[in-house]
Structure formats: structure tokens, C-alpha cells
Amino acid sequence: MTVPGNILVSVLVPAFNEEGNVAAAYAAIVAAFARLRNTDFEIIFTDNHSTDRTFEVLKGLAAHDPRVRVIRLSRNFGYQRSVLTAYKAARGDCAVQLDCDLQDPPSLIPDMIGLWQQGHKVVYGVRRALPDGMVTRAMRRLFYRLIRALSEDDLPVDAGEFRLVDRCILDEIRQVEDTSPYVRGLISSMGFSQIGLIYDRAARTVGESKFPLGKMIAMAVDGLLNHSLVPLRIASVTALVTGALTFMLILGYLVARLLFGQAWPAGFATTTLLLLLSIMLNAMFFGIIGEYVGRIFMQAKRRPLPIVEATLNCDSAEPARPARIAAVS
Template identity: 45%
Template sequence: MVNATDTAGGDSRPHSVEVSGKPLISIIVPVFNEEDNVDRTYAALKDATGLLDQYRFEFVFTDNHSTDRTFERLQRIAEADRDVRLARFARNFGFQKSVLTGYRLARGAAAIQIDADLQDPPSMFGPFLEKWREGYDVVVGIRRQRQETKAMRYARHAYYRLLQRLDGPHLIPDAGDFRLVDRTVIERLRQINEPHMYLRGLISSLARRQTGIAFDRSERVHNESKFRLGSLVRLAASGVLAHSSLPLRVAFYVGILIACCTAILAAYFLALRIFWPETSPQGFATTQILILFGIGLNSIFLGILGMYVGRIYDQVRLRPPTIISDLVNFDRDLASVERDLLK
């Protein structure tokens, strides 16, 4: 745990704050079109943190350019509570970058990220903080049960274990984004500028001591989940691409296999032509099939290579992860905050 003294007004970097022996804990809440949830979420967070009087709390909401009244409702909450800090993005930058910005804006000695739908229970804050006090710098919530179909549960189960085999044992199976992260890990995270971060895996890889706590995930009450099947597939692909070169290796080995099969097939047709010319096919259909097969195979592998090259291109451009249009309850101006996000 890292502690620092709060300074007035114009500090240039986020920092942990401890007053009267009470460490500051940042609660990070990414939101997008959650107008029916934000009041309920804020009340639940205040109730949960009110029971932990040995800590001070700030609530960092990152609004991913909601198109409903989410920002207006959060602004009203922030005006009544100075512990609520609000950043609204100029456009939708995606869930991962919204969470990353929340971590970079956090000032606490530790930060806890929780979704606005409250499927992850705020009552876990206490157990998370107990493990943090024991010396763990990352405490992960492990989803024991969740309200979804069996097929989706099996798919998640297989994916998490595949990702663990690809990247190593530090990735905890069935762990989501609900976690506590120590200030030391946040500072290491600030030094990494990857445009396509897979935060679950990256944070675990930066941890010195990590542990998990199992909990049951509840059903979403208001609105629908913003993670459709396509979003889940893209997140899963991002996890594989961010932590492994496996697709490139698979492309190489499959290419070798296809080349060997093609050589065997060519030898077979050559033998037919030499020893049994009367049974030899005319060749047109076979030639066309092989050509089309080769074109299709090349397209697949070029697509895989293109995904990696595209990530390299995004990396060298060094664009900011998010553009913030509005800030509420920040001591610094917008230009200062955005400069800090690039550090």
C-alpha cells in the first residue's frame, strides 16, 4: 500500500491521499446509457462504503459519451457530493479504455472497479480491502455463479482456461473486471501505452501478489447489458491477441500442413498421369479447386497478419486513449488532466 500527502489545488498527477490515518480508496464506475441505474448505483455504493469507516472514498464515474440522460443525472449527484468525480468522453471509446481512464484518474491508495449494473456486489469491498491490508496488490472477484445460459457458461469456462494456458498461471479463471488494484500497480499501468489493452490480463501480469475471492453474480435489474455477443467475441479476441502470438503460430503450422497436403496431392496426380494416363482427370476442376483453396487460405492468414499489423500501426501513432469533453469535481483544468493521461 502506498500513501502520500494530499496537496491543495493544483497537483499535476493523481496520487494516493491519507487523512487522519484513513487511506483514500477510489471506486471506479464506467457508465454508458445507464440513466435508470446511476441513482441506484450511487446509493448502493454510499451504503456499502459507509460501513467501512476506517477508509475515505472517492467515486470516479467515466461516462463513455452516453446518449441518454446519464451524464445529467451524474452531474446532479456530483453537485451534491464532492466525493463524486465525473469525466465525460467526447465520443464512445469502448469499455476497456473507459476503465483504463478511470484508473488513471484515480487518486486513491487503491482502486476498485465495479460496473454500474451492480451485478458485482458492493458488499465485496470489505473483503477486498481486508486482503489488500494483508499485502495483496491485486484482489480479483471470481464469479462463482452468474445468470446466463449453460452454453455461455461453458464458453466462458473454456475461454478463460485457454487464455490461462496461453499467457500463464497469473490469469485467474472466471475473473472479471471487478477487482481491487493497489496504487503501485496503477503507477505501473500508467507507464504502459497500448492502444488495445486487455486490462484483465495486463493488471494480473503487473501484480506482485494476487489473490481471488469467489462470489455469486446477481441478475441485472435495469436496462440490458451493453455487451452483446459481438462485443464479447471482440473482447475475447483482444485477450488472445494481446497476450499471445498463437494465431501467427497456428497460421504457420497450418500453412506447412496445407503445403505438405498439396505436395502429396500433386504427386498423386503426377503418378496418375505417368502410370495410368487413361484414368488421369482432365485437370481443369482440380486446378480450379486448388487455386481457390490457396486463395482462401492466403486470405485467412493475411487477415491474421493484418490484425497484428493494425495493432502495431495504432501503437506507433501514440494517440491518447480517450478525449474528455467535461469534468466535474476535478481540481485541475481539462488540459492538465488530459496531459496527465498521456504520461
């Protein structure tokens, strides 16, 4: 039960095969809120159809503590859509997203709430140190800078999934229907006052990472395509360069034939010119079409939301409340 006048914070924790971590994550979150006054909280675990005992452990937590809400998806819909489902279910005045493996410390939640109370609508964690290997660490940092350079949105560098967002952001997220969401970029693109909180990311202590290199690359591609039309513009530029080279070759053929009397084989010049002209026109028009397809893609991405298989402590949902400011110890 929430206390009238208190702020309500939704803590969003995606989980997939994390039977060794969910109880520890719950305990760490409860300990973090023990430091706060005038603050209630709920913990929303989105179980991305785990195949181990994760859901059984979550059942026990939900039975013990009604503040624990669990949403189990009917299959593995991927990390980003699992996260998006949690954001849409949040009832709080603000919401904090963190990973179940405790690499992002729940002990920083009071600091995030303090910055939120100063008027910032988004507080995102900036990773000063990463526990990954040298190659993975370098790839992460390169990706953050590359997507920032290519994107039309103001995407912060070295910022992961650990963040707090205001109720106004949650209301906007509820309207999102995206086939391949990139949630951190989506939130960054909404604007408002956003501030970073620097921290050192801890190493995973239990289980294995659910983000091998292949999934990291796939998420990087989603991030790039969700926030940049540069790949399509590269195609357009390539078409223009190809067209310019083709035009120069056409001129070369004509000059050689008409001014220097170059004796090409019969029909060679005509066939070559027609082929080059056709390639040039196709490349140019495909580039133009690509620009329009890119805009349609950015405007009209729609897909059914993830299907929920089971929920715990989610039946008596309270209506979302407007954000309020309360004291933090």
C-alpha cells in the same frame, strides 16, 4: 477532503446510459465504506457519452458530494477504454473497479481491502454463479478457459471486471497506451501477488445489459489477440502442413514420371510443380512474416487516448500517494 493517515480508495464505475443505476450505485458504495475505519474514498464515474440522463444525474451527485468525480468522454470509446481512463485518473492507494448495474456487490469492497492489507496487490472477483442464460453462461466459462489455455499470461478463470488493484499497478497502467485494451488481462499479466475472492453475481435490476452477444464476442477477440500469438502460429503450422503435403505431391509426380513412365500431358507436370512450389513458399513466408508482425503488434500498439469532453470535481487533483496499510473493521 481526505484525512491525513487514512488510506484513500478510488472506486471506478464506468457508465453508459445508466440513469436508473448511477444513484443506486453511489448509495451502495457509500454504505460499503461506512463499515470501514481509517479509510477515505473517491468515486470516479466515467460516462461513455451516455445519450440518456446519466450525465445529469451524475452532475447532481457531484454537486452534492465532492468525493464524486465524473469524466465524460466526447463519444462512446467502448467499455475497455472507458475503464482504462478511470484507472489512469485514480488517485488512491488502491482502486476498486465495479459495474454500475450493481451485479458486482459493493458490499464486498471491505473484504477486498482486507485481502489487500494482507499484502496482495490484486484482488479479483471470481464468479461462482452467473445470472445469465444457460448458453451465455456456458460461453463465458468456455471463453475463460480457452483464453487461459492459449495465453502466455496467467489469466484467472471466471474472473470479470470486479477487482481491487494496488497503487503500484495503477502507476504501471498510467504508462499504457493501447489501441484495443483488455484491462483484466493487462492487470493479470503484470504479476505481483494476486488472489481471487469468490462471490455470486447478482442479476441486473434496472435497464438492459450493454453487452449483447456481438460485443461479448468482440471483447473475447480483443482478449485473445492481446494475450496470445496462437492465431498467428496456427497460420504458421498450416503453412508447414501445406508445405509438407505439397512436397509429397511433388515427389509423387516425379516418381510417377521418372520411374513408372507416367505420360502426363505436355507441360502439365512442370506447371503443377511450379504452382505447388509457389503456394508452399508463399504460405511458409507469410507464416514467418506473421510471427514478426505479431511481435511488432504486441510491442507497438499505440493510439490517442479517449478524449474527455467534461469533468466534475477533477480540477484539484491530489498527487498519488504511496500505498499504506490501515485497519479495517
